[in-house]
Amino acid sequence: MTLAIRVLEEKETVTEADIDTFIESHDFPLMEGTSITFVFRGQVDAVYLMHWVFGLESSQEFGRLKKTDLWYLTLDLPKRSRIEYKFNITVKGKSHWVHDPYNPQVARDPFGFNSVCHTQGYETPEWSYHDPDTRPGSIEDHVLEDTPLGERSISVYLPARFRKTRQYPLLIVHDGHDYMRYASMQTVLDNMIHRLEIPPMIVVLTQAGDRLREYAADERHADFIVKSVLPYMESKFPLNPRPAYRGLMGASFGAVASLYTAWRNQGTFGRLLLQSGSFAFTDIGKHKRGPAFDPIVPFVNQFRDKCGKPAEKLFVSCGTYESLIYENRSLVPLLQASGMMVRYVEARDGHNWENWRDRLREGLSWLFPGPLWMVYE
Secondary structure, X not given: OOHHHHHHHHOOOOOHHHHHHHHHOOOOOEEEOOEEEEEEEOOOOEEEEEEOOXXXXXXXXXXXXXXXXXXXXEEEOOOOOEEEEEEEEEEOXXXXXXXXXXXXXXXXXXXXXXXXXXXXXXXXXXXXXXOOOOOOOEEEEEEEEEEOOEEEEEEEEEOOOOOOOOOEOEEEEOOHHHHHHHOOHHHHHHHHHHOOXXXXXXXXXXXXXXXXXXXXOOHHHHHHHHHHHHHHHHHXXXXXXXXXXXXXXXXXXXXXXXXXXXXXXOOOOOEEEEEOOOOOOOOOOOOOOOHHHOOHHHHHXXXXXXXXXXXXXXXXXXXXXXXXXXXXXXXXXXXXXXXXXXXXEEEOOOOOHHHHHHOHHHHHHHHOOOHHHHHHO
């Protein structure tokens, strides 16, 4: 427990005024070195911390401060850790999840939002914030008819100062709208192009209809990217035709879709950015990941047996607090042995959009280095 809690514990009697003063004079969760103390106040029967840190029990019970209505739990986490969490409150046999009422920091995702905390050494990257000196790019919406997946809409990011007289790299992003909403991707692109860390590029934002099916090593989706999206973009925009200037990216199932598409169409894409890939495989027996992974396992097993060379350069990232860390670590030596250039990065974070946001600068600037990096490298 932290010093502030210890002081309360050592008091012979803790009054409501003591707790009021404690709450008003601290920021929560309480940080002390690598220790994090969560607190909750209320007349409840039990409080549990619900988190997404693989390796720790997903539900951890709070202790109660004497006979007061203050509950607390202390965890030890390494430096530079970032976690998302909620509280599970039990009252008269009924449970419900709530956000930490004393912590204003939240992270949003397609399912809502979670409370966020981090230990010493983690900071939200400054390049993920809006820079008033940066000139923003623009977004256009397009409709593709008669694709292998039927009629589909895509959005296209055009860099500031876009000109039809020059050729641009192309990056196709799975779950592109989610990257924009939850990972600040347009802000990151605008800032990095402005700072010359990546070249001006055209970015296609795709969104699946049924992502767990379409992204799970589905031939129709791979054909949609290669036979519909790519030709359409080539007909509408001035793109550099060389594979080194074409990239695919995605997170989780989107990373599977990116790798599978490039693997089935080797020589088409020269750059891959794979984040927290759901690369489930088996050495023997059946997998235990659930039916959504049934199409993925045979693909990854086949890929591990004969990966070929789906791209020239790959950036792979994963959080050490993810259940997928073993699969991602296992894939890296195989990719390196194939002769591809591979950069692999881990962070003390989980399977979430802000983890993926925090890796964008390193991944994009390594795959598509701009004038700044070309000068200094």
